[in-house]
Amino acid sequence: MYIKKQRLLTPGPTPLYPPALHAMMASDLHHRTEDFRNVYKSALADLKEVMATTHDVLLFAASGTGAMDAAVSNLFSAGDKVIVCSAGKFGERWVEIAKAYGLNAIVLQKEYGDVVSPDEVAETLRRESGVKGVFLQASETSTGAAFDVEGMGRVVSPSGALLIVDAITGLGTMPLEIDEWGLDVVIGGSQKAFMIPPGLAFCSVSPKAWKFYETSTLPHFYFDLKKEKKNGDKGESSWTPATSLILALGAALKYIQQVGMPRLVENAQLLARATRAAVRELGLELFARRPGASVTAVRAPAGMDSGVIVKEFRNRFGAIIANGQGTMKGQIFRMAHLGYFDIADMFAIIAGLEVILHANGYPVEFGRGVAAVQRLYAEAAVAEPAGARA
Amino acid sequence: MYIKKQRLLTPGPTPLYPPALHAMMASDLHHRTEDFRNVYKSALADLKEVMATTHDVLLFAASGTGAMDAAVSNLFSAGDKVIVCSAGKFGERWVEIAKAYGLNAIVLQKEYGDVVSPDEVAETLRRESGVKGVFLQASETSTGAAFDVEGMGRVVSPSGALLIVDAITGLGTMPLEIDEWGLDVVIGGSQKAFMIPPGLAFCSVSPKAWKFYETSTLPHFYFDLKKEKKNGDKGESSWTPATSLILALGAALKYIQQVGMPRLVENAQLLARATRAAVRELGLELFARRPGASVTAVRAPAGMDSGVIVKEFRNRFGAIIANGQGTMKGQIFRMAHLGYFDIADMFAIIAGLEVILHANGYPVEFGRGVAAVQRLYAEAAVAEPAGARA
Numbered sequence: 001m002y003i004k005k006q007r008l009l010t011p012g013p014t015p016l017y018p019p020a021l022h023a024m025m026a027s028d029l030h031h032r033t034e035d036f037r038n039v040y041k042s043a044l045a046d047l048k049e050v051m052a053t054t055h056d057v058l059l060f061a062a063s064g065t066g067a068m069d070a071a072v073s074n075l076f077s078a079g080d081k082v083i084v085c086s087a088g089k090f091g092e093r094w095v096e097i098a099k100a101y102g103l104n105a106i107v108l109q110k111e112y113g114d115v116v117s118p119d120e121v122a123e124t125l126r127r128e129s130g131v132k133g134v135f136l137q138a139s140e141t142s143t144g145a146a147f148d149v150e151g152m153g154r155v156v157s158p159s160g161a162l163l164i165v166d167a168i169t170g171l172g173t174m175p176l177e178i179d180e181w182g183l184d185v186v187i188g189g190s191q192k193a194f195m196i197p198p199g200l201a202f203c204s205v206s207p208k209a210w211k212f213y214e215t216s217t218l219p220h221f222y223f224d225l226k227k228e229k230k231n232g233d234k235g236e237s238s239w240t241p242a243t244s245l246i247l248a249l250g251a252a253l254k255y256i257q258q259v260g261m262p263r264l265v266e267n268a269q270l271l272a273r274a275t276r277a278a279v280r281e282l283g284l285e286l287f288a289r290r291p292g293a294s295v296t297a298v299r300a301p302a303g304m305d306s307g308v309i310v311k312e313f314r315n316r317f318g319a320i321i322a323n324g325q326g327t328m329k330g331q332i333f334r335m336a337h338l339g340y341f342d343i344a345d346m347f348a349i350i351a352g353l354e355v356i357l358h359a360n361g362y363p364v365e366f367g368r369g370v371a372a373v374q375r376l377y378a379e380a381a382v383a384e385p386a387g388a389r390a
Numbered sequence: 391m392y393i394k395k396q397r398l399l400t401p402g403p404t405p406l407y408p409p410a411l412h413a414m415m416a417s418d419l420h421h422r423t424e425d426f427r428n429v430y431k432s433a434l435a436d437l438k439e440v441m442a443t444t445h446d447v448l449l450f451a452a453s454g455t456g457a458m459d460a461a462v463s464n465l466f467s468a469g470d471k472v473i474v475c476s477a478g479k480f481g482e483r484w485v486e487i488a489k490a491y492g493l494n495a496i497v498l499q500k501e502y503g504d505v506v507s508p509d510e511v512a513e514t515l516r517r518e519s520g521v522k523g524v525f526l527q528a529s530e531t532s533t534g535a536a537f538d539v540e541g542m543g544r545v546v547s548p549s550g551a552l553l554i555v556d557a558i559t560g561l562g563t564m565p566l567e568i569d570e571w572g573l574d575v576v577i578g579g580s581q582k583a584f585m586i587p588p589g590l591a592f593c594s595v596s597p598k599a600w601k602f603y604e605t606s607t608l609p610h611f612y613f614d615l616k617k618e619k620k621n622g623d624k625g626e627s628s629w630t631p632a633t634s635l636i637l638a639l640g641a642a643l644k645y646i647q648q649v650g651m652p653r654l655v656e657n658a659q660l661l662a663r664a665t666r667a668a669v670r671e672l673g674l675e676l677f678a679r680r681p682g683a684s685v686t687a688v689r690a691p692a693g694m695d696s697g698v699i700v701k702e703f704r705n706r707f708g709a710i711i712a713n714g715q716g717t718m719k720g721q722i723f724r725m726a727h728l729g730y731f732d733i734a735d736m737f738a739i740i741a742g743l744e745v746i747l748h749a750n751g752y753p754v755e756f757g758r759g760v761a762a763v764q765r766l767y768a769e770a771a772v773a774e775p776a777g778a779r780a
Contacts, residue, residue, distance in 0.1 A: 002657045002771065003649065003732045006408070018396070025415065259393065267392045316771065317734045342393045344707045344738040347760070351737035355764050366764040367757025370737070374745050374756040381392065381706065 004318030009349060011141050011169055011295035011322060011336035017195035023251035027244035036243065037235030043246050044232055046253035047202060050261050051171065051186065053178035055204040058228045061242040064168040064189030067201035068097055070223035071164050071185045075133070075212040078102035082133040083124050083161070085116035089142035089325045090166060094135040101218050106131075112328050113143045113287045113297070118151030125159050132212070133162045138170025138186075139294040142325040144334060146174055146292025150181050157182030162209055168192055169294035172261065173268040173338045184209040192294075193264060193339040194256070196248040205229070264339075268293040271337035271346050274376040278350045278369035282357065287332045294338040295322070299331060301362045306333040312356040319352060343377045394708030399739060401531050401559055401685035401712060401726035407585035413641035417634035426633065427625030433636050434622055436643035437592060440651050441561065441576065443568035445594040448618045451632040454558040454579030457591035458487055460613035461554050461575045465523070465602040468492035472523040473514050473551070475506035479532035479715045480556060484525040491608050496521075502718050503533045503677045503687070508541030515549050522602070523552045528560025528576075529684045532715040534724060536564055536682025540571050547572030552599055558582055559684035562651070563658040563728045574599040582684075583654060583729040584646070586638040595619070654729075658683040661727035661736050664766040668740045668759035672747065677722045684728040685712070689721060691752045696723040702746040709742060733767045 008015050029036050040059075048057040060066050076082065082103050084094045087110035098105040106124060108116045116136065125131055134156045138149050149165060156163040162184040167176055171186070172193025178186050183206070190200035205213075205225055213225055227238045256264055272293035279286055279298050287297035300306035306323055307330055313319040322334040335349055350369045358364040398405050419426050430449075438447040450456050466472065470493050474484045477500035488495040496514060498506045506526065515521055524546045528539050539555060546553040552574040557566055561576070562583025568576050573596070580590035595603075595615055603615055617628045646654055662683035669676060669688050677687035690696035696713055697720050703709040712724035725739055740759045748754040 002653065002660065003730060005405075005730065005732050005734065007734065015395075263392065270392065318732065319734065340393060340395065342395050342708070344395065344397065344709065344742055347741035348734040348738040351741065351760050351764055352734055355768055358764075358768060365761075366768075367759075367761030369757075370741050370760045371755075371757030374741055374748075378745055378748065378756075 007317065007319040009319050009321045009336055009345070011334060011338060012189065013191040013198055014195060014336060014339040015341060016197065017252050017255055017340045019255065020196050020248040020251040023247045024244040026247055029243065031241050031243055039250055040237065040241065040246060041235040043250045043253060046250065046257060050253055050256050051178060051204055052261065053204050055178060055206045056229050057202060057204050058225060058232055059237065060201045060223065060228070061199065061239065062201045063198055064187060064201045065093065066223060067187040067203045068093065068166060070225060071187065071203060072097050072101050072103065073218045073220035073223060074225045075162060075209055075216050076101065076103055077217040079104055080132040081106065081128060081130055082135060083108060083121060083131055085121065085136035085147070086110070087114050087116060087143065087145060088112050088140035090137050090140055094166070113145060113289055115145045115147050115290050118148055118155045121152060122155040125155065125161070131159065131161045133164055135164045136166070138165050138167040138176060139173060139292045141169045141295060142328065143288050144291050144295045144297035145288035146290055149176060149183065153181030153183055162212055169338055172264050173294040174292060175265060178204055190245060190249060193268070194249065195252045195340040196245060199242050199245045200249060268337045270376070270380050271341055271343065272296055274343070274346050274373040275335055275337065277372040277376050281372040282354065282364060282369045295334045295336040297332045297334045300333060301357065304360055304362065305330045308360060309333045309356055313352060316356065317352045319349065346373050397707065397709040399709050399711045399726055401724060401728060402579065403581040403588055404585060404726060404729040405731060406587065407642050407645055407730045409645065410586050410638040410641040413637045414634040416637055419633065421631050421633055429640055430627065430631065430636060431625040433640045433643060436640065436647060440643055440646050441568060441594055442651065443594050445568060445596045446619050447592060447594050448615060448622060449627065450591045450613065450618065451589065451629065452591045453588055454577060454591045455483065456613060457577040457593045458483065458556055460615060461577065461593060462487050462491050462493065463608045463610035463613060464615045465552060465599055465606050466491065466493055467607040469494055470522040471496065471518060471520050472525060473498060473511060473521055475511065475526035475537070476500065477504050477506060477533065477535060478502050478530035480527050480530055484556065488525070503535060503679055505535045505537050505680050508538055508545045511542060512545040515545065515551070521549065521551045523554055525554045526556070528555050528557040528566060529563060529682045531559045531685060532718065533678050534682060534685045534687035535678035535680050539566060539573065543571030543573055552602055559728055562654050563684040564682060565655060568594055580635060580639060583658070584639065585642045585730040586635060589632050589635045590639060658727045660766070660770050661731055661733065662686055664733070664736050664763040665725055665727065667762040667766050671762040672744065672754060672759045685724045685726045687722045687724045690723060691747065694750055694752065695720045698750060699723045699746055703742060706746065707742045709739065736763050
């Protein structure tokens with residue numbers, strides 16, 4: 001075989017920021033010490049700064065789904081009427097969690113690739129009385145679609161309902177004005193734009209959400225927002241924290257602060273725009289009707305299983321891209337842009353895609369998609385002084 | 391700034407093989423223990439297998455120049471008549487070492503970018519009597535030129551002289567039949583095709599070279615081939631070994647064995663061929679008359695300082711490529727292919743080069759050089775089953 005570097009090009013886990021990986025080596029410390037409390041406090045403060053919110057930000061040793069669970073089990077009660085926007089695998093996860101806790105879920109169901117609009121939620125809020133919460137994805141990872149989160153805030157914020165946003169692949173790929181837009185709970189995960197391995201979930205909690213906490217009657221133990229907040233203020237976690245991941249998060253957050261969160265978002269958006277331009281240039285069809293910048297989902301050419309493209313990326317280039325999930329498996333493939341991705345990654349991935357399509361009988365003019373990426377970059381980029389690692 | 395990954399694209403240090411880097415973490419062991427002796431023995435045995443020689447292979451805590459020094463100070467005596475082939479910065483290094491040890495060096499000097507031919511060495515051997523050694527580079531890193539090492543072996547082997555080959559960037563980028571071609575000393579370094587950081591040098595020593603060791607009268611201490619051989623046989627090094635680097639070397643050698651050394655050579659040659667094709671497609675001029683596969687040196691377009699291209703790679707793409715060395719600084723730039731480089735790296739580097747040339751006023755049709763790389767890859771490659779990391 002030729003040399004094939006391992007290249008993680010999936011929407012999570014994402015490529016690791018090397019200094020964050022190296023920081024994990026310093027995890028020979030005890031979590032109930034002043035040293036670690038400082039590390040933890042600093043990570044929480046930096047996370048809050050990067051999320052640009054005045055709301056409380058809490059951290060859990062869990063994957064993103066853990067924080068989704070926490071948002072339901074800590075803020076609602078059995079039988080509560082909620083609206084769940086579902087247009088993909090992660091929308092379905094909200095439905096499952098709501099069901100597991102016995103909420104009375106009104107599901108606004110859309111096809112994979114589509115989104116639920118703020119107007120549809122407004123309409124439902126007008127029709128239904130006593131809605132306690134609205135659940136959605138900022139970015140539906142399974143389809144690459146981005147919801148209009150600002151519009152949702154405008155609709156939900158004045159109502160009595162909480163707006164709960166799974167922003168696991170939304171954070172770092174789209175603007176999210178948590179306070180200004182009235183986003184009550186915004187959920188993130190470590191293995192996304194935060195450039196570190198999986199194992200940490202986090203969420204912001206608004207004052208309005210804290211009021212719901214007081215009246216929630218659902219049972220919960222591990223995930224307890226108030227307990228976590230109280231401990232977090234002292235630089236502690238309620239249970240044993242994932243120390244190596246906290247160290248990694250600290251290093252990654254310093255880098256994200258250096259880059260600037262708005263610029264990290266622009267970076268993902270540039271790469272997504274370039275990928276869409278390349279896809280169009282190659283005559284392929286984008287899957288999402290309202291594509292976001294975390295991941296670009298593309299329909300495989302007619303007669304070609306998208307699994308072939310995924311497999312070829314792996315076999316030829318050691319690159320892991322994502323297949324469709326659920327019913328879209330075999331139909332679409334997904335190339336990610338969130339976190340530690342740069343334009344040179346896109347040069348390589350689009351060139352690789354061209355080679356793969358060509359080898360599988362789809363007519364491709366070599367370099368044509370790459371040229372679209374180059375043109376977009378050339379328009380967008382101004383040569384900048386190089387940072388240490390940036 | 392946008393995200394810019396650090397990409398080491400120089401002919402040494404080269405990109406690190408991640409598991410080798412991780413293996414360095416296990417260096418909390420003492421070097422005078424059975425555990426470490428096993429690590430050391432295994433690295434030496436694997437190195438010998440990868441170099442495909444029956445000659446002794448020795449390892450030094452030193453950079454490549456250390457093994458060059460050892461070859462002179464251990465095998466020759468002051469006043470010995472030797473032929474030094476010099477066609478670049480590393481040829482000049484042989485001249486300097488020969489001078490430092492008082493050898494009587496006949497320098498076959500060529501311009502940067504050229505090579506000395508076996509015929510010229512043969513001619514000199516006919517003209518001069520009592521020549522004790524011939525020194526050359528397999529690959530002259532400063533110019534990207536490859537010497538005809540097999541031809542040199544044919545000429546020198548039947549003579550009384552030793553053939554001393556600096557193969558620091560030759561190993562892993564060109565076939566080197568050490569036994570069959572009569573290469574008496576072949577020198578390598580860790581930070582080249584061996585995919586690990588700098589700090590280890592190694593060399594093979596032929597039976598003919600060991601005879602020279604017996605009569606050499608030059609003073610030396612740290613670098614002692616015989617002492618190192620005796621200790622190496624016991625799994626020891628003469629002095630404190632660079633344990634972390636030995637651990638890294640062991641991991642890298644396992645990977646190189648998995649890939650296969652001939653395939654690693656083909657990999658570099660494919661990438662070099664693809665780079666040359668792209669360079670021609672972009673209307674640029676190759677620098678070396680007999681280009682090798684370790685690094686491709688390219689003349690900057692007329693009126694453009696090659697330092698601008700190097701700087702732009704760094705500023706725009708976080709990528710470190712090499713400028714010219716010595717008198718060629720500002721004239722040429724060098725893109726490497728040795729070790730842990732793959733075709734996707736070349737997609738990215740050529741796309742980046744096109745953007746940089748375009749931004750600096752050189753007419754470029756985006757994607758044209760990349761297409762040349764893609765065509766060459768498509769011809770060469772057969773989709774292969776993916777190995778663990780390979």
